[in-house]
Amino acid sequence: MKLAELLMERKDIQMKLAEIKERINSVVRIQEGDTPEIDPLVLIKQFEETNKRLVKVVETIEKANQETLMDKGQTLAQVLVAREGLRRQHLFYTSVINQASEKVHRYSNSEIKDIVTVDVADLHKKKDQVAKKLREIDAKIQEKNWNVEVEV
DSSP states (O other), X not given: OBHHHHXXXXXXXXXXXXXXXXXXXXXXXXXTTOOOSSOHHHHHHHHHHXXXXXXXXXXXXXXXXXXXXXXXXXXXXHHHHHHHHHHHHHHHHHHHHXXXXXXXXXXXXXXXXXXXXXXXXXXXXXXXXXXXHHHHHXXXXXXXXXXXXXXX
16 A cells, blocks of 8 residues: 555545544433434444544554655655644745735724835745745655555
8 A cells, every 4th residue: 555545545534533523522411312323332343443444544653754864865854844844834934924914904094004114025034935946845755655655
């Protein structure tokens, strides 16, 4: 199985677990005299079995990430950490740009004027550079995920 397929399975399992939690919340407490539409114990068993599978899948993914080498001798895990750092940086620049670009409406000329204390154009350049790096890293990660075989 390819690592990319296992990553898709992980997402499916996570969605299934969320669905089971949602379903059990609707049947663990009912009005006296009513019957739950599904036995909560069945849902609990489904959750436990599905969660065991998720643990196995995540262990396999983590092992592959630690063992898979990318270019420049970095492991896939190291590249994923670097990508998260770039995402944080991109979100930060976006937040600062949005805050600095927000229009402030003054009711009269006698109100104190707000001024922007950062170079918004420069931050846009930095944000765009980070976005480009993110796209490049994502492409490399996706390519590697479709080339790495894992045993489940």
